[in-house]
Amino acid sequence: MLMTYVPFPGPSSLPMSPVISPSSAAACRLAGQGNDLVIPKGNPRMQQKSGTVVLAEEVKNPAMEKLELVRKWSLNTYKCTRQIISEKLGRGSRTVDLELEAQIEILRENKKKYENVLKLAQTLSTQLSQMVHTQKQLGEAFADLSLKSLELHEEFGYNADTQKLLAKNGETLLGAINFFIASVNTLVNKTIEDTLLTVKQYENARIEYDAYRTDLEELNLGPRDANTMPKIEQSQQLFQIHKEKYDKMRNDVSIKLKFLEENKVKVLHNQLVLFHNAIAAYFSGNQKQLEQTLKLFHIKLKIPGVDAPSWLEDQ
Secondary structure: OOOOOOOOOOOOOOOOOOOOOHHHHHHHHHHOOOHHHHOOOOOEEEEEOOEEEEEEEOOOOHHHHHHHHHHHHHHHHHHHHHHHHHHHOOOOOOOOOOHHHHHHHHHHHHHHHHHHHOOOHHHHHHHHHHHHHHHHHHHHHHHHHHHOHHHHHHHHHHHHHHHHHHHHHHHHHHHHHHHHHHHHHHHHHHHHHHHHHHHHHHHHHHHHHHHHHHHHHHHOOOOOOOOOHHHHHHHHHHHHHHHHHHHHHHHHHHHHHHHHHHHHHHHHHHHHHHHHHHHHHHHHHOOHHHHHHHHEEEEEEOOOOOOOOOHHHHO
């Protein structure tokens, strides 16, 4: 179906500048003060001709400008909507970069998998935190009974020490797990999300490019005469603008995907080593190795009841 667009006819000319004709009394005063009236040279805003003062100012109508913006936006939205529907119905063609599309699809699948890992790690952190809290309470209960039960003083005592040690190691492991969670969360919900935002802009640019490409193809299939040539030239210009935008966004996505892959490998390598070493040291009872793991990754445990230092104190 051949569709043509007839531009909305704007006003043929701007409103004429007002012409102010003075009254007879004012004319007499102007005639008497003619020698004192100074008109700046080269100033088109004020001219005196035949006793008439003409004030010429460029008048811009904000309403007309907004109307023009709305018209362009509506036209672009219509073209893109028509292109999307045409693609879904299998009637229209779309531009596809097979290599780039494959990379984007892999990124989206990986994001879902990382989100699942993040969710499970948060669950582990919550459960470990509850266990550490229970171990602290149990250690305090054993310590209290050790003082009050002389016949079982020793038994309650070493159980209290064991639970306190487990709680301390649990807090150390919890610090490592929370550091892992924070790093993966930054990767998933900031770095990857920022790249996917650029991908979304690229996909929108691709739809606009295909929409204006389709319009140009339809016009080129029609007759070429004095009426259609201006429309074809205008369509060619719009097509070129959106082609350049599409090429730019495609290049931006390629660059971001490359840097994201490099950053992802570096971040996940460090975090997976941290996670493995901390878990292994905790369950093997190697308190020294667990503490060294945190020092290696510069992780500081938050001491309960102690507020974090202010920015000024850090400096």
